[in-house]
Amino acid sequence: MEQPVREPEKTPASAERPVVVSAVGLTKVFRDFWNRPKAKAVNDVDFEVREGEVVGLLGPNGSGKSTTVKMLLGLLYPTGGRLTVFGKSPRDVGNKKLIGYLPEETYLYKYLTAFEMLDFFASLFGLSKEERTRRCDQLLDMVGLAHARNRPVGEFSKGMARRIGLAQAMINDPAFLILDEPTSGLDPLGCREVKDLIKLLKKRGKTVIVTSHLLSDVEEVCDRIIVLYGGRIRANGGMEDLLTIRTNDTITVPKLPDDALRRIREIVRESVPDGEMTVRHPHMSLEDFFVDIVNEAKKESIETSGSRSGGAIAEYLTGGPADAKSVLESLTHEEETPAKSIARRMEEDAEAAEQEAAKRKQEELFASLQASAPAPEVEKSEAERREMEAKMSEANRKLMDLLNRTPDGKD
Ligand SMILES: Nc1ncnc2c1ncn2[C@@H]1O[C@H](COP(=O)(O)OP(=O)(O)OP(=O)(O)O)[C@@H](O)[C@H]1O
Numbered sequence: 001m002e003q004p005v006r007e008p009e010k011t012p013a014s015a016e017r018p019v020v021v022s023a024v025g026l027t028k029v030f031r032d033f034w035n036r037p038k039a040k041a042v043n044d045v046d047f048e049v050r051e052g053e054v055v056g057l058l059g060p061n062g063s064g065k066s067t068t069v070k071m072l073l074g075l076l077y078p079t080g081g082r083l084t085v086f087g088k089s090p091r092d093v094g095n096k097k098l099i100g101y102l103p104e105e106t107y108l109y110k111y112l113t114a115f116e117m118l119d120f121f122a123s124l125f126g127l128s129k130e131e132r133t134r135r136c137d138q139l140l141d142m143v144g145l146a147h148a149r150n151r152p153v154g155e156f157s158k159g160m161a162r163r164i165g166l167a168q169a170m171i172n173d174p175a176f177l178i179l180d181e182p183t184s185g186l187d188p189l190g191c192r193e194v195k196d197l198i199k200l201l202k203k204r205g206k207t208v209i210v211t212s213h214l215l216s217d218v219e220e221v222c223d224r225i226i227v228l229y230g231g232r233i234r235a236n237g238g239m240e241d242l243l244t245i246r247t248n249d250t251i252t253v254p255k256l257p258d259d260a261l262r263r264i265r266e267i268v269r270e271s272v273p274d275g276e277m278t279v280r281h282p283h284m285s286l287e288d289f290f291v292d293i294v295n296e297a298k299k300e301s302i303e304t305s306g307s308r309s310g311g312a313i314a315e316y317l318t319g320g321p322a323d324a325k326s327v328l329e330s331l332t333h334e335e336e337t338p339a340k341s342i343a344r345r346m347e348e349d350a351e352a353a354e355q356e357a358a359k360r361k362q363e364e365l366f367a368s369l370q371a372s373a374p375a376p377e378v379e380k381s382e383a384e385r386r387e388m389e390a391k392m393s394e395a396n397r398k399l400m401d402l403l404n405r406t407p408d409g410k411d
C-alpha cells in the first residue's frame, strides 16, 4: 500500500510565505571506522522555516543543533529523510550565494589582516573592487573592528574573532543567515549589537536560524523556537504561544500610594477569593545595567585596546541610505493616531497626483519634440566613410596646389 507523504508541521503565522527550509524525517547517524552506528545526532526530525522568520534552534550540548545546521549547508549528508533549502538540495551550488554562515568555531586565515580576510571572501562572490572595499569597510565599522583593520586576525581575542566571523557571514548580503552561537565569546555590548543586527535583518525580510545557549538572547530576537533533545524535537512553536502564562495577569502602573494598593487588594480578593496577589518593583535586566555602565565609561573616554562597540549597521545591509533612514524613523517615530494617519494619507495622495501631472506634462513635451526633430542621420558605412575621406584629401591637395602656384601659373 502507498504511504501518505509526510509534511512538516506548518506554523500558522507565516504559513503563506515561501518555504526556505523543509525537513521531513531528517536523520543523521555518525558511524565509526567499522561502519557501526556511533551517535544518532539527529533522529527523524520534521520542521519547516518560512521566509522572513527568525528561528531559534535550542537544546543542551550534543542535542544535534550544529549537525542539523551543517546538513542545511550541505556540509554533512543526511543518513535519512528529505531536506530542501530554497526548494533545492542543500548541495545545490546556486544556493551558496543566498546563504551566510557563522560556524560554531571561528576558522580564520591567521596571517591575513581583518580587511584582507573580508576582501578575500568578498572576491569569492565576484564583487567588484570598489564594492568589496565599500562592504569590507562598512562591515568592519559595524562589528567594531575598524581600528583593527590592518591587524592579522591570528592575533584577535575570542570575541574579536567572533566579530570578524560575523562580518564574513554577511559579506554577500545573504537572504538566509545561519548563525551557530553568534553571541558566544562576545561581551554584552557585542551581544546587544548582534541582537540589533538580527532584528534589522528580520525587518529586511531575511530568514535567520540562530542557535544559542543564551536563552534571553533567543527570547528577544526569535519569532519561533525549536527545542532539540537527543536529536529529537521536543518543542516547536511561536515564542508567544510557548512562553505566555495565560493563567496570570501582570499590570504595570506608576508607584501607587498605600491606600490605592489596599483597595486593589480588596478588589482582587473579591474577584478571585483563592488567588494570591504579589506586588513588587520591576527591575532592569543585567544586560541593560551593564550596557549603561560601559556607555558611561565611554563618555568619559577611558582607553581600551580590545574591541570597541560597533558602528552603524553596514549601509548595504540596510538596503541603502534611504532604507537605513526609514529603519531609524520606524524606531523613533511618534505613535500615529487615526486622525494623523488620514491627514498623512491625504498629503501623500495630493503629492502623488502632483507628480503624476508633472510626469504627463513631461511626456507630452517629449512627444512634441520628437515629432519636430529631424530624422536621425543614418550611420555611414565604413566604405562610404573612407571614400568621403579620400575625396576630401584629394580636394585639399588640389587646393594646396592652387595656393602654392605662382601668379604666372608656375610652381
Ligand atoms: N563529526 C562527528 N563524528 C561523530 N560524532 C559527531 C560528530 N559531530 C557531532 N557528533 C555527535 O553528534 C551529536 C550531536 O552533536 P552536535 O554538535 O550536533 O550538538 P550541538 O547540539 O551542536 O551541541 P553544542 O551545544 O555542544 O554545540 C553529539 O553526540 C556529537 O558527539
Ligand SMILES: [Mg+2]
Pocket: 065, 066, 067, 104
Ligand atoms: Mg553545536
